Each structure stands twice: as C-alpha cells, then as structure tokens.
Amino acid sequence: MKLIRKIKATPDGMVIYCPESYTTIRLNKAEARKMFKVKKFPADASPEVVHLEISDTCNMDCPYCYVKNKVGKELDTNTWKKIITELESSGVFQVTFGGGEPTMRKDLYQLAVHAKKLGLTLCMTSNGMNIPDMSPLILNKFDQINISWHGNYAIVATALEKLQKSEVRRGINFCLSKQYEKDIPRIIALAEQYDAEILYLTYKAIAKDWKNQIMPSEVMKIAKKTEKQGVKVAVDGATCNVCLASKRFCDIDSQGNVMVCSFIRKPVGNLLEKQFKEIWSSRQKVTSCPYVKQK
Numbered sequence: 001m002k003l004i005r006k007i008k009a010t011p012d013g014m015v016i017y018c019p020e021s022y023t024t025i026r027l028n029k030a031e032a033r034k035m036f037k038v039k040k041f042p043a044d045a046s047p048e049v050v051h052l053e054i055s056d057t058c059n060m061d062c063p064y065c066y067v068k069n070k071v072g073k074e075l076d077t078n079t080w081k082k083i084i085t086e087l088e089s090s091g092v093f094q095v096t097f098g099g100g101e102p103t104m105r106k107d108l109y110q111l112a113v114h115a116k117k118l119g120l121t122l123c124m125t126s127n128g129m130n131i132p133d134m135s136p137l138i139l140n141k142f143d144q145i146n147i148s149w150h151g152n153y154a155i156v157a158t159a160l161e162k163l164q165k166s167e168v169r170r171g172i173n174f175c176l177s178k179q180y181e182k183d184i185p186r187i188i189a190l191a192e193q194y195d196a197e198i199l200y201l202t203y204k205a206i207a208k209d210w211k212n213q214i215m216p217s218e219v220m221k222i223a224k225k226t227e228k229q230g231v232k233v234a235v236d237g238a239t240c241n242v243c244l245a246s247k248r249f250c251d252i253d254s255q256g257n258v259m260v261c262s263f264i265r266k267p268v269g270n271l272l273e274k275q276f277k278e279i280w281s282s283r284q285k286v287t288s289c290p291y292v293k294q295k
Contacts, residue, residue, distance in 0.1 A: 008091050009038055010045040017048070017093045019121050022143070024048070024093075044281055046091035051262055053253045054080060054111065055100035060127050062150060074254040077107040079272075081114045083252065086276050094121040098262075100254070103130040112141035125173060128159030136166040146171040146199060153186060160194035170196045171234070176219050177203035177212045184222065188231055197232035198223075202239045204263050204291035213293060216241055238292045245286040260286050 006017040014032040016025040032038040056074055075083070084095060095115055102108060103126050115122045121143050128147040131139070139145065145168055147159045156172065163170040174180070174187050191198050200223040202216045219239045227233040237244035245261035252258050257267035258279050264286065269279030 006093055007036075008045060009041050011041055011043060013041070014038060015045075015048065019093075019119070019143075022121065046277070046280060047250045048092065048248045049094045049096065050087055050092050051096050051098055051249070051251045052080070052084075053099055053251065053262075054097050054102050054108075055105050056254045057104050058099055058101040058127070059104065059129050060101070060150065074105075075256055077110055079256070080107075080111055083256065083271050083276075084111070084115050084120070085118060086271070088118040088120055090276050090280070092120070094123065096123040096125060098125045101127055101130070103134065109138045109141065112138065116141055126159070128155045131159035132162045134162070136168075139163065139166045139168050142168060144169040144171060144197075146173045146197075148173040149175070149180065149183065149187060151180065151183065153190075157190060157194070160190060160196055164194050170194065171199050171232075172196050173199050173201060175201045175203050176214055176222065178214060179212055181214065184226075188226055188229065191231045197234055198226060199234045199236070200226075200239060201236045202292055204238070204289065205293075206263055206291050210293060216292060238289055243286055243289045245289070246283055247285075250280070258283075260284070261289075263289070263291055 006019065008015055009032065013029045014027040014036060016027070017023070027035065029041060032041075054074070087095060097108070097111070102124055105111070112122060122141065123144045123146070124142050125146050125148060127150060131145070131147070145163055147156050147170070149156060149172055160170055160172070172187055172191060187198060190196065200219055202219050203213045205213050216239045220235060223233050223235050223239065237249075245264060250258060250260055251262040252271065256271040258269050258271060258276070259265060259267055260283055268283040271279070
C-alpha cells in the first residue's frame with residue numbers, strides 16, 4: 001500500500017503530513033533545501049486545520065461558549081460542500097466539525113462523506129449527548145471524535161463507550177479551568193477506561209473571568225504528569241505559549257465568516273463574497289491570545 005503524504009512549503013520551511021498516521025513533520029528552510037531542493041519559500045501559507053461551525057444550534061447552554069448571539073441562517077449543504085472543496089484545494093489538511101452542536105445537522109453524513117472523498121482528515125467536537133443514538137455508519141466517517149467535558153460524567157462516558165464500540169478514535173476536550181480542576185482524576189479514569197486521548201486546553205477568559213483561568217505553564221505540567229501515567233495526551237497552542245491563530249488554524253462560522261480564531265469573533269471576510277485564498281492572504285496576523293494571561 002502506497003503511503004500518502006501531503007507536502008507544502010511555508011514561510012518557515014516545509015510541512016509534511018501523513019493522513020494515515022496523523023503525523024506532521026516540520027522542516028526548517030535548511031532542511032527543506034537539503035531534502036527537497038526547495039529554492040523559494042512563500043511569504044504566506046494556508047492553515048493546516050480549519051474549524052467549521054456547521055451548526056448554530058445546541059442542546060446545551062454553556063456560559064463560556066464562544067458562539068453567542070448568532071443571526072442569520074446556517075449555510076445549506078451545497079454551500080458547505082463548496083467551502084470544504086475550496087479549503088482542500090487551498091492546502092488545508094484537516095477540517096473539524098463543530099458548532100454549536102454539529103450532530104444536530106441533518107446533513108452531517110453528507111458533509112462527512114464529501115470531506116472524506118476529498119482526502120481531508122475529518123474530526124468532530126461534540127458535547128456527546130447525541131452520540132449514543134447515532135449510527136456507526138456516520139461515526140465511522142470521522143478520523144477522530146472528541147467529546148467536550150462540561151462536568152457531566154455520564155454523558156461523556158456513554159458517548160465514549162459508543163465510540164469505542166464503533167471503533168472510532170476518540171478523545172476528551174478538557175478545558176482546564178479552576179472550575180473543573182477537581183475533575184482531573186475523573187477525566188484520567190475515563191481516558192484509561194475508554195482508551196481516549198485527553199486534549200488539555202487552557203481556559204480562555206472570554207467572559208473576563210480571569211480568576212477561573214489556570215496559567216498555561218501549570219496546564220502543561222498537568223498534561224506532562226498525565227502522560228507519564230500512560231495516557232495519550234495532546235495540548236493546544238495556548239498551553240505551549242504559542243498562538244496559532246492566523247497561522248496554522250482558522251475558524252469559519254455557520255454563515256461563512258472567516259475568523260483567525262474561534263474565540264476572536266471578528267470576521268476577516270466572508271466566503272459567500274470572496275475566495276478563501278483572498279481572505280486568508282489579507283488577514284491581520286495575531287501574535288498573542290487576548291484571553292490568556294501568560295503570567
């Protein structure tokens with residue numbers, strides 16, 4: 001079987017992505033010149049991962065959700081397909097369905113099939129409430145599904161159990177705040193029981209509740225300690241003190257607005273009016289997260 005690789009040059013060198021193993025290798029300019037004879041590097045590059053808010057609706061009402069006060073109708077099936085096709089042709093490696101709650105879209109299967117046919121890595125973030133009632137036919141279209149922790153053990157456990165039985169790679173999105181710090185042992189127990197990855201996320205104080213935030217350095221310490229226990233662990237850019245907004249990541253909301261970050265709700269363009277490459281090339285660059293205190 002031939003190993004599939006996706007390669008693109010970047011301002012810093014080169015990125016090599018293997019969809020089968022979900023492995024990303026980054027080469028600096030010197031390495032790219034030596035290994036691939038690259039002579040010129042672009043001034044800009046498309047994001048590697050794009051989060052798609054395919055749904056506005058949700059069956060939960062979390063006070064810290066970044067999707068609030070939405071107006072207008074969600075994009076229809078054909079429009080989302082066109083956007084996903086455009087993202088793939090622009091050099092995007094992975095799309096993640098989110099919302100709102102993505103499982104509330106009736107065309108979820110159609111959108112998933114379309115993304116997979118294009119060769120994109122497809123993931124989904126869900127609150128888990130609808131997962132137990134979903135067909136494995138739909139769930140198996142996703143390369144990984146992460147269940148967000150909102151304090152309800154039963155919902156997360158039931159969703160992870162369904163994903164495990166359906167043989168879908170699974171994870172837990174754990175936004176580590178002081179509110180949920182006490183839940184660390186339960187999260188680790190869930191990960192061990194259902195062979196799930198824990199994605200530790202530094203809490204973003206979009207509600208200006210800075211007292212609820214745990215410093216990224218402390219989140220990283222907890223993540224490393226968890227990994228030593230034999231649990232699969234991942235962290236977000238904020239935990240690494242690196243803002244990935246406008247660089248390797250961007251967000252597209254349910255009306256086609258492009259944002260450099262899910263939390264910075266300032267559109268830099270709309271895909272119903274302009275092409276993605278045009279919007280992306282003219283975006284403002286972000287260097288730090290306005291919702292995370294580093295010290």
